[in-house]
Amino acid sequence: MAGSFVNPILPGGFPDPSICRVGDTFYLCNSSFEYFPGLPIHESKDLVNWTWAGHGLHRRDQVCGAVNLVDVKSDDGIQAPSIRYKDGTFYIITTCVYRPPDVDEGTCTNFIITATDVKGPWSEPHVIEGAPGIDPDIFFDDDGKVWYVGTAAPDKPNFPGEGEVYTHELDLKNWKLSGVRYPLWRGAIHGGVFVEGPHMYKHEGSYYLMAAEGGTGVNHSVVIAISDKVTGPFFPNDRNPILTSRHLSYDNWVHSTGHADLFQFSDGRWYMVCLGIRAEEGEPGMKRSNMGRETHLLPVTWELEPMEWHSLGPAGKRLWPVCAPSTGRVDRTNALPVPSAEQSQSHNVFKDSFDSTSLHPEWLFRRAPSDDTFTLDGKGLRLFASPEVLKERKACSFLGIRQRQSDFEFEAKMSFEGDAEAGVAIVQKDENYASFTVAKEGSYKLRLALKEKEKDEQVLLNKDLSEYKGSIMFKIVSSKHSYDFLYSLDEGKSYVSCAQTKADLLLSLGYTGSCLGLYCTSRGKSSKDSASYAWVRHAAATQA
CATH class of the missing domain: 2.115.10.20 (Glycosyl hydrolase domain; family 43)
Known part of the structure; x- marks a missing residue:
């Protein structure tokens, strides 16, 4: 209007x-x-x-x-x-x-x-x-x-x-x-x-x-x-x-x-x-x-x-x-308080190519991170594997941005060749999240895990990635009250949809809202592994 x-x-x-x-x-x-x-x-x-x-x-x-x-x-x-x-x-x-x-x-x-x-x-x-x-x-x-x-x-x-x-x-x-x-x-x-x-x-x-x-x-x-x-x-x-x-x-x-x-x-x-x-x-x-x-x-x-x-x-x-x-x-x-102004909706779009040596203020951590959580060299972001997973009272290697609208697209390009686990995640709380990652279990697997409140983590997808060569693009699309999890191994020329969940599995029931972000964990083991992220894109649906 x-x-x-x-x-x-x-x-x-x-x-x-x-x-x-x-x-x-x-x-x-x-x-x-x-x-x-x-x-x-x-x-x-x-x-x-x-x-x-x-x-x-x-x-x-x-x-x-x-x-x-x-x-x-x-x-x-x-x-x-x-x-x-x-x-x-x-x-x-x-x-x-x-x-x-x-x-x-x-x-x-x-x-x-x-x-x-x-x-x-x-x-x-x-x-x-x-x-x-x-x-x-x-x-x-x-x-x-x-x-x-x-x-x-x-x-x-x-x-x-x-x-x-x-x-x-x-x-x-x-x-x-x-x-x-x-x-x-x-x-x-x-x-x-x-x-x-x-x-x-x-x-x-x-x-x-x-x-x-x-x-x-x-x-x-x-x-x-x-x-x-x-x-x-x-x-x-x-x-x-x-x-x-x-x-x-x-x-x-x-x-x-x-x-x-x-x-x-x-x-x-x-x-x-x-x-x-x-x-x-x-x-x-x-x-x-x-x-x-x-x-x-x-x-x-x-x-x-x-x-x-x-x-x-x-x-x-x-x-x-x-x-x-x-x-x-x-x-x-x-x-409008100022009639000559126009609401831009710029908050619904976020792109980061990590071409700076300091993090954009949009990024945030769950708790104060240790000094060795990540590095920025102006050419990308490297996230180091932490033994910690998403868990109450623990700081882990998760770096996120706030979800701005119910419907959105979130993309990230990652390079990873290690024995740990790395990818992206949607985090509502330590006990309520969905992680979408590459994990090495003999060979590389594409893993989707869901954690609901008062339930154990469920592995919804554990797909063999025989064609994985160390680089992957993740995409999460939220539309019509559901999440669609997609990936690409050919630089985004084609995306494969591999799983869907209901969006209300990540409802905010506390004081904060969902974050969309990057996640790297060695699940309790000591590790020197890291994941490199070339860019992140987030586009939320414009408000009606």
């Missing part, structure tokens, strides 16, 4: 969006959980076309101490950042969740990293001691004071799962909390469990505290409260939640919408970014997607609403944000 854009604005596994504006440029940061590099950052001038700016956690030394991405459990790691800018410095404040093996309860390390250039380098993590909970925010008040806004379990909860948002003055010179802790708010409604992801704003002289509530599933929502003081007390909007999809069908095109951040355009208009899960795969009743939680954009207006009858709140009319005022929900198609 002319003059419109299509949600999500950042497709693929980019959850928990936070955004800030510096001049005419917007910067968007997302959670990364167990993946490395962590804290992906994008930039845009029109809110619909986003390009890579880099990562906040881009060095291994940043994540091998109090912030641990070496042996982190799936879905732990880096959660719910807030990105802010003040006086020439960018700040990202976030949590690293780490649970030791065989321990249910873990640690929540809240920390801040800074940079004068959003592209980096970013600082070492400044750990904020004495700050319980998850999902912190940093708020710069007009009087020069800086406030840490966090979440924690209250001393005396009224019901199971009740949380509490608190604030504490923050000393940025010493990276310490100072003064006393102020409890602010426990959420909007009874039963609104798991208040999290708070953001503090000041608008027209009032302080606003916005948070996520209801858990990260289909009851996810955005709620907001108001106060005349940064230290509270805060009083809820009578019309909470201000955004949710819990009242819509589970098979609405997007569900589980929540965890949002408000911001203002340069011309005074307001918008919101939030996460949501597309209903594109699986059985009716609650469809999901393989991409998991993605970043969406919606317009926001402010309206005066009376609060006289509210027994707890301040009397008089107060300004409140109204999300998507025409429909009240995240819409697939919306009017």
Whole structure:
């Protein structure tokens, strides 16, 4: 539709969006959980076309101490950042969740990293001691004071799962909390469990505290409260939640919408970014997607609403944000924030010939890799065989890019002559993946293995490759809710389809989405083998 854009604005596994504006440029940061590099950052001038700016956690030394991405459990790691800018410095404040093996309860390390250039380098993590909970925010008040806004379990909860948002003055010179802790708010409604992801704003002289509530599933929502003081007390909007999809069908095109951040355009208009899960795969009743939680954009207006009858709140009319005022929900198609812009869909195409000596920011690892995982010489990528396979808490030789759409093509050209196993893989989690590889079992075999949650790995294909001469091209095609696995031994002149699986075998059921990538393992044995990749191509279907 002319003059419109299509949600999500950042497709693929980019959850928990936070955004800030510096001049005419917007910067968007997302959670990364167990993946490395962590804290992906994008930039845009029109809110619909986003390009890579880099990562906040881009060095291994940043994540091998109090912030641990070496042996982190799936879905732990880096959660719910807030990105802010003040006086020439960018700040990202976030949590690293780490649970030791065989321990249910873990640690929540809240920390801040800074940079004068959003592209980096970013600082070492400044750990904020004495700050319980998850999902912190940093708020710069007009009087020069800086406030840490966090979440924690209250001393005396009224019901199971009740949380509490608190604030504490923050000393940025010493990276310490100072003064006393102020409890602010426990959420909007009874039963609104798991208040999290708070953001503090000041608008027209009032302080606003916005948070996520209801858990990260289909009851996810955005709620907001108001106060005349940064230290509270805060009083809820009578019309909470201000955004949710819990009242819509589970098979609405997007569900589980929540965890949002408000911001203002340069011309005074307001918008919101939030996460949501597309209903594109699986059985009716609650469809999901393989991409998991993605970043969406919606317009926001402010309206005066009376609060006289509210027994707890301040009397008089107060300004409140109204999300998507025409429909009240995240819409697939919306009017362009900048009418002269056009959504390019460039994120749906990725090509890498590995002609650089550094990895493109699109690439990521499951956990921080060892230094000898790969090499780049400007002429290709060499991935070394690791004894590790895809396994909980282990870093293996897997290098992937986020799946951007349900339908796609993924190709890679590989050279491999060793005793290990190498090829490509689609990875949802350590316990949910499909690997498509060449393995030497006396002679070379083409192997397709599927790992489903709570099931043993199944070998679906073990085909003799008598004509294999050390080079192969892999192709995975996703279409009509199924994956087709193909290969070519003649430089792509012809492809042979050798297996198919249902696409919903790799549904996102956690906090992250599928990755398409390169994989090399010696399956428990010491090996000096490696696989060389000449190029990778990924083309996803354009959104309708």
